[in-house]
Amino acid sequence: MEVDIQSLETVNQLASEGAQRATAMLAQMTGIQADVEVTKISLTDRADIGEELTGHELVGIDFDLEGGLVGDTTLVFEAACTGPIVEALPGDGAGDGMIESSVEEIGNIMMSGFIDGWADFLGTTIEHSPPRYVEATGADVLPAAEDPAEQVFVFKNHIEWPGEDLSFYIYMLPASDRLTELMSDLGTGGDAIPVDKLSVFNDMTREGTRKAARNVTEMTGIETRAEVTQISFAPVEDVPKQVDNRPCVGTAVEFSGTPSGYLMVLFDEESATAVAEALMPMEPDGEGFTDMHESAIEEMGNIMTSGFIDGWANVLQTSIDHTPPRVVHDMGRAIIDPLAAQVGQHQEHAFIIESRMQTEDLEFGCEIHALPDDAELRQALAELDVERSEETEPDVERIFE
Template identity: 40%
Template sequence: MNLDVQSLRTFSRLARSGAEQAAGSLSTLTGFDARVAVTKVEMATRSDVEREFRERDLVTVHVDFSGAIEGRTVLAFDRERAVTLVDALVPGEDADPDSELATSGLKELGNIMLGGFIDGWADFLGEAIDITTPTYVELDAGRSLQDVAADSSFDPGDGSGADISPGDEFGAGLDTDHVLAFRNHLETIDAEAGFYIYMLPTHDSVGTIVDAAGEGDEAIPVETFTSFSRMISDGADQASEDLTAMTGITTDVDVSRLSFVPVEGVPMELTNDARQGVVLEFSGTPSGYIAILFDPDSAASVADALMPGMEADSAMRQSAIQEIGNIVTSGFLDGWANALETTIEISPPTYVDDIASAIVDPLVTELARTQDYAFLIDSAIVTPDETFTCDIYALPDERELREAFDQLAPEPN
């Protein structure tokens, strides 16, 4: 099965259209003025997607679908938001949001929202898509989805279940550790934290959608996307090792994934919290921009690890962060260069101190001159004791990334 950028654009438009339908249903049912903030098409490992659900205090409603395409949709919202929803749907039940009446209200909300989301895909394909009865799932913080799935009450054959991707058929290609997910962030006027809709189609269903979208002349085997996703992880691993060697602080790669996002949506994917770090430009195959960002406490920790006793000297701290950013970027991109058998040049690092979305916005503006969508590559490097967290965001040029994909494509049989 092959994917092309046109197919990804079609996927993104359909996912956004479905999310807008769901947002309309949410507004009608609850009175909340909801809108779609960001729609992403993600290539990620199952563990990364599941970690996002596991580490947040989320409640979710799952609906399976079958017919023209098959898979699972998940509506997720913060527990605090769930309580607000219960009060709007079933007045008086917010005091006991886990009651049968309250959860029934949330399931019905999920049924209507996710049903509307799937209807858009059915209209596009011109065929019927059936959905199952919604299942309400409450995930305890720290309890993995695998733990929930292993619960004696879980029956993987009943079409409900707690795992967002309950079988190898949800793999996005030959590498079944990866999934192709459609992720939509909905928000309300009074709160940035809102609702998330995930759609995880089966591998065969992705092929069905691709066929309907029409493959272009420059289609890319889906295995290439998974190869590139692995390359991102390998680069983050190398950056982690270099950072450990440089600072003496053991680090781990927490998340690495490749997303396809409308250009204007990239800054909205990033936090509005303060960040310090560096921005660099890289050139070769591919070219683009990369930002290495720390929260202020993390920046102080890594700078002190590199230059002990210099925390009072802002110029020296800035120099330390620039050096760390340079080393991390080199490690991250050297793995790419090795995998692609090419050379990637890196510009001197520019120190930045602002909110993350504002830091990335000028980079996005530059890319928007030549493309409407962006491939956003994000990784997080963390320490086991949370001494610091390092976020890596890369924005490659779409055309040159295509050349990189060509070099990773498997040889034809």
């Protein structure tokens, strides 16, 4: 089954408009004017969905979809949201015993707003089940995965409540076969992307991330593992929003070949300091993040980038080169914004290849974000030999040249 860029853009827009309708319904009921911050489609392992919810106390309103669209959709509220939302309902509000039913009512009306646009566009009927109320921590608020290793498409809307440090989300997990049929029907036949090869490319990214994590472990002694990999599709202007807006240190490179694009290795400041000092043969000379720290991060970024990209080149049987790494130290979105602007000069939507690494040894966070040229990514996928998907061993001589 193949999908094209236009169909991806169409369903992404439908999800965005659905979230806008849902938040409009919330505003009508409560007066709360929430903003849809990010809408994206991601291909990822089912077990990795909701990873960004880790550690949060949450309330979920879960629905089954049937008819023109089949699958699960969950509205996810931070637990701290429910009280203010219920209190904002007209009338006398709800007592403690009525919070659950009130939140279910809000979720039911928001869900109707979310799916109405899909049904209208598809010219069909989409039914949803009665709401199911769930209280849980982290990703447990989402429906249990039948096959955690299965790669699935997920639509995620991140919605923020201005003036409050609170967020809520809409996750839609459509049945994969029905979604790919739908996108195939919506497509024009041009710019086609084989879905099975996109899954293989995601596997390549996962293996590249594992190699990058092993490089961190071998060079620093910090036991590091790959946590999440996914390929997302979003409007170019939303690309910087994929990154937490916190201070980051890392490297940025431009890579050329098939595909070409940009790649960033980003550490949070504390992790960057720990990794850099683990590489240093002596104590840093000076306070704060010194030139010695920057040099160490540049070295680490070069090794991680080379191993990550070489895995692609070996499987794709192509040549992919990259510029020397440039050390970046800024807020996460400020780092990615100019690179997204470069990509946006010739395309309105972008694929974002994302992976994360973690360690149990210390507070550590590292993310890899790649922004490939979509036309060249399509070419690479068209030429991809699926049987070579395991051949991701990097060229050691090239890495250390």
